[in-house]
Amino acid sequence: MSDVQLALGGASFQGLAKIEELPGQGMVTLRADLDDKAVVAAVKDVFDVDMPGLRGTSLDGANGALWMSPDEALLLCSYDEAQAKADALADKLSGAHALVVNVSDARSVFKLTGGLLREVLAKLAPVDMAPGAFEPGQVRRTRLAQVAAAFWMDDAYSARVVCFRSVADYMFGILSNAADENAQVRYF
Amino acid sequence: MSARIATQGRLINRDTSVQFKFNGKLMSGVRGDTLASALLANGQTLMGRSFKYHRPRGVVASGAEEPNALVNLGEGDRVEPNQRATTTEIFHGLSATSQNHFPSLEYDVGVVNNVLSRFLPAGFYYKMFIHPRPFWKHVYEPFIRQSAGLGKAPDTEARDPDRYEHFYAFTDVLIIGGGVAGLQAALTAGQSGAKVLLLEQTAHWGGRAPVDGGTIDGLDPESWVDRTVAALQAMPNVTLRNRCMGAGVYDHGYVLGYERLTDHTPDTPGPRHRLWRIRAAQTITATGAIERPLSFAGNDIPGVMLASAVRDYLVNYGVSPGDRTVVVTNNDDAYRTAIALVQAGLKVPAILDARPDGGGALMDEAKALGISVQTGAAVAKVKGSKEVHSVLFTAQDSDGSETTEIFCDAVAMSGGWSPVVHLWSHCGGKLQWDEAQAAFVPDPDRAPVGHDGTAFVATAGAASGMMTLQEALMDATQIGMTVVKRLGHDVTATEPDVVQVDEAQLMPVWMMPAHAPKKLRMKAWLDYQNDVKVSDVQLAAQEGFESVEHTKRYTTLGMATDQGKLSNINGLATLATALGEDIPQVGTTTFRPPYTPISLAAIAGEARGDLFQPIRKTPMHDWHDANGAHWEPVGHWRRPYTFQKPGESVKDAVHREVRATRNSLGLLDASTLGKIIVNGPDAGKFLDMLYTNMMSTLKPGKCRYGLMCTENGFLTDDGVVARIDEDTFLCHTTTGGADRIHAHMEEWLQTEWWDWKVWTVNATEQFAQVAVVGPNARKLLEKLGGMDVSKDTLPFMGWADGELDGFPVRVYRISFSGELSFEISTPANRGRAFWDALLEAGKEWDITPYGTEALHIMRAEKGFIMIGDETDGTVIPQDLGLNWAISKKKEDYIGKRAQARSHMTDPSRWKLVGLETLDGSVLKDGAYAVADGENENGQRNTQGRVTSTYMSPTLGKGIAMGLVLNGPDRMGEVITFTNSGDGAKKARIVDPVFFDPEGEKQNV
Secondary structure, eight states, X not given: OTTOOOSSSSOEEESSSEEEEOSOEEEEEEESOTTOHHHHHHHHHHHOOOOOOXXXXXXXXXXXXXXXXXXXXXXXXXXXXXXHHHHHXXXXXXXXXXXXXXXXXXXXXXXXXXXXXXXXXXXXXXXXXSTTTSOTTBEEEEEETTEEEEEEEEETTEEEEEEEGGGHHHHHHHHHHHTOTTOOOOOO | OOEEOSSOOTTOEEEEXXXXXXTTEEEXXXXXXXXXXXXXXXXXOOOEEOTTTOOEEOOOOSSTTOSSOEEEESOGGGOEEEEEGGGOBOOTTEEEEESSOSBOSSSXXXXXXXXXGGGSOTXXXXXXXXXXXXXXXXXXXXXXXXXXXXXXXXXXXXXXXXXXXXXXXXXXXXXXXXXXXXXXXXXXXXXXXXXXXXXXXXXXXXTTHXXXXXXXXXXXXXXXXXXXXXXXXXXXXXXXXXXXXXXXXEGGGEEEEEEESSTTSTTSSSEEEEXXXXXXXXXXXXXXXXXXXXXXXXXXXXXXXXXXXXXXXXXXXXXXXXXXXXXXXXXXXXXXXXXXXXXXXXXXXOEEEOSTTOXXXXXXXXXXXXXXXXXXXXXXXXXXXXXXXXXXXXXXXXXXXXXXXXXXXXXXXXXXXXXXXHHHHHTTOOEEEETTTTEEEEOGGGOOBOTTSOBOEEEOGGXXXXXXXXXXXXXXXXXXXXXXXXXXXXXXXXXXOEEOOOOOOOOOOSSSSTTOOHHHHTTOEEETTTTEEHHHXXXXXXXXXXXXXXXXXXXXXXXXXXXXXXXXXXXXXXXXXHHTOOHHHHOOOOXXXXXXXXXXXXXXXXXXXXXXXXXXXXXXXXXXXXXXXXXXEETTEEXXXXXXXXXXXXXXXXXXXXXXXXXXXXXXXXXXXXXEEEESTTHHHHHHHXXXXXXXXXXXXXXXXXXXXXTTSOEEEEEEEEEEETTEEEEEEOTTTHHHHHHHHHHIIIIIOTTSOOEEEEOGGGEEEEEEESTTHHHHHHHHOSSOOOTTXXXXXXXEEEEETTEEEEEEOOOSSSSOEEEEEEEGGGHHHHHHHHHHHTGGGTOEEOOHHHHHHHHHHTXXXXXXXXXXXXXXXXXXXXXXXXXXXXXXXXXXXXXXXXXXXXXXXXXEEXXXXXXXXXXXXXXXXXXXXXXXXXXXXXXXXXXXXXXXXXXXXXXXXXXXXXXXXXXXXXXXXXXXXXXXXXXXXXXXXXXXXXXXXXXX
């Protein structure tokens, strides 16, 4: 859609890591008992991913599910499909106690690329970013400096950070600042 | 005079000279110098003036504990006061000035205080500045401010050009201190496979072992340190950071490290300081020990230094403190200084040993070198002012009246060693008194404990009170093993093989000579930086200050930037003696982080300039910015207060926006309003508890205005609730309330009503929301087309989903202005495009975007309350005449019980009314309505206050709302308001609805 406008219009920065604002990402919040078999089956059916475990991710191409809390998951899909998938999931769960909300527009997503992305994140989030302590397959719902954020690694050299759309500018600022090429820590 | 000598200097590179300035004078040092060693090398023993008496002061120590040699470092944007010369590595172009002198360091007029010093005893400020009271503001305060503080604050316009950052590190074992004990502990812990982080505050590893000598595993200490550092660097599980101080130890194994990356090379790009925010499962503090001064008259004259510092300057930097150095001691260690000086070709006229029998093997070695050793001896007085001329020595067990003069230009003193227990103590580690060493040492049985009651801090080496090389390394090995065992690792380490000289026991000496008369005690300094003398502490004791904490504050002992690192033990020993108690009974003051001052910029990290705080921006933010938005902060959001046209004043812009909206068509970015989705079979029941009015009876497709109170009954938020379907509600909150109210909901759901079937999602940012307001509002939507927004299909307080001009929208037919109004939400990423489409289509009605002030005026004209204006945390809905929004049918809601309390039902609570000045002018916001008489504090009685007040462009006069005693019963009555120094203003009590009281305009 031509009138879909990202918060920062696709900003990018190259430093210790490359920081890029990603194009629209479909995101659906699910509030439900994540252990409920009907919920697990509905998510599998609509998003074609398994329900992740504690602080885990379940990613498969454009689709994915991120553990947010024992009763909240963030489901990923293409931006254009988000509303339809949210409706479909809500429909499947109509008998269960569950809330499904399309939050694709509420968020901004940044991609971090490069071998030093762990250092960039460790300057901002109170998370153990050491190899072995944090790896692809895990997600953290935490804060980066002063704003709420969630992040996960897609592989050893790339990570995605999600924040609220209104603070996209701040998020891009702190990530770029932390990725200053003269500010390598050499801890990991 | 101090000077650079031709030999020694293990830390300097004589081939590279470094130019720097001190008080504007160009000086030359060499690479590896500290500012202190470079100044001494230039013969500059006078480095500053003391705080209270402006006495000349020179460097006393060689490390972090230095109290005297503080400088203003840097120029312009990089000025920093109170920087220790001993921990400042010099670099080309360094510029430092001494502190607390006027007009110059050499000739200070403030030194007159010296003569008057007997008039500035302990507690002087408390005694002097009490009466007469009126003197405080104009006489005492300016005087105290002028004499307060040593360094100068940077210029208010100065802006720090450097970068700072934080770093979160997690480790199994954190070791603070890279001396031989820290290195050995790291080696031991590292061999277990545990993850180890070792911090050292200086640029060098090994601490003072290379200066003090001995043999470790057949190597001299320096070689052993090199070998060990290399071994640690080869271990992948071990990280070493030098120039990184352990600043504080906190609960849950949280430790702050303060890394100074470019202080020594300020032109290097990259962060200047990095604050390490460390979580360590176990922390070992291997922080060493600090030598104590001896209390004798004149112990503050430049040239009198700690014996260890004299040795450090000699061995590390090739600097002699003088040509003739008298050594005075109560222990064996200071003999090492005498021996080192003589071996370097310098003269030691005498060693004055307070112990009647003198020392052990080191004394014999000194004697063999031909040094004169006087046992049972003391310094009665050091003569000199800006430099040492001579020492008068006497018997320790005397009153110092019979003396012999020894000419010298430096004095090296040692009163024994105190373990650095600060980091151990920060989080509750307890101390015990070690009689033999006359020092507080950590009590390993009372360590800081974590959540599970187990110890998470241990000490190693001299920090444990293990003062010899052998003991220290043995302790470090054992502690290394103990700590990894706590983590479930196992390691068998062998203690290094140490050869050392045995030392004789020290003798505690708290005053020199033991029976010094007052004349000498008044010149014997305990705290150099704050000018506290033995006589001051004794006076405090005499005046009844028995607690060490009280004495500290009364005398200012240990309250300077060095936090009493040198003065602490001597001060409390003096207090204990004066009180006739034992030192352990008197105890220590509290050790608090940071260990030495750290930069505020490091604490701020990235939070400065543009990144100081997150600024939340709506999808239309850029349009506002480009169209004259005069910004107002609302929560973390920025909202346009008004949109100024070129040449237009803020006030004119606001009034134009109000008139345009009332007469034709206005547009408001309402995206910041909170939008919380509440869903589930119990959602209605839940909202009935949250809001004062009934929400469960709301029909799908309808909206209802609601009030939320706190448990104490006070109004906390308001907003329109829309029922989406049987199980789903959308709750609008105030802009600032969205996150708070969402947390409030979750708290009740998670802690009280955990069995209710309700989910919430804060969807605030999913939608851009625009209020289309004014008589032409419906025409605009009809022009855009796509859905029926007629009065019949979409009546007042109804909502509908649909499309407008191709945008997916939800339209709420609600009004906060009294006009025909639609609030329209669309997905955030399309918000800007939707805004643009409205502007384009609205041109024919002169569509006018308006800001928060026009919004406020229009709601005030209608008598609508505003959370934060009419409410301030003490106001209940009943005060505001909102009884219609409080359900009488409901059994309960949050705040109901509180609103039944006697004070809440008191008829004399001030109530909301409208206010109109008699002359049409505007009342001041917050102005009080005066009443007759005065209260018990002699203040004028009041009977009301203004809660919001505006010039109404619609009505052409000032309008206000306020809370007034019995207000609703006093319609038409005129009362008088204060006008902040501008006389009084009379206003008539009126109905708060000033405009269109029948609501005809909004209901069309």
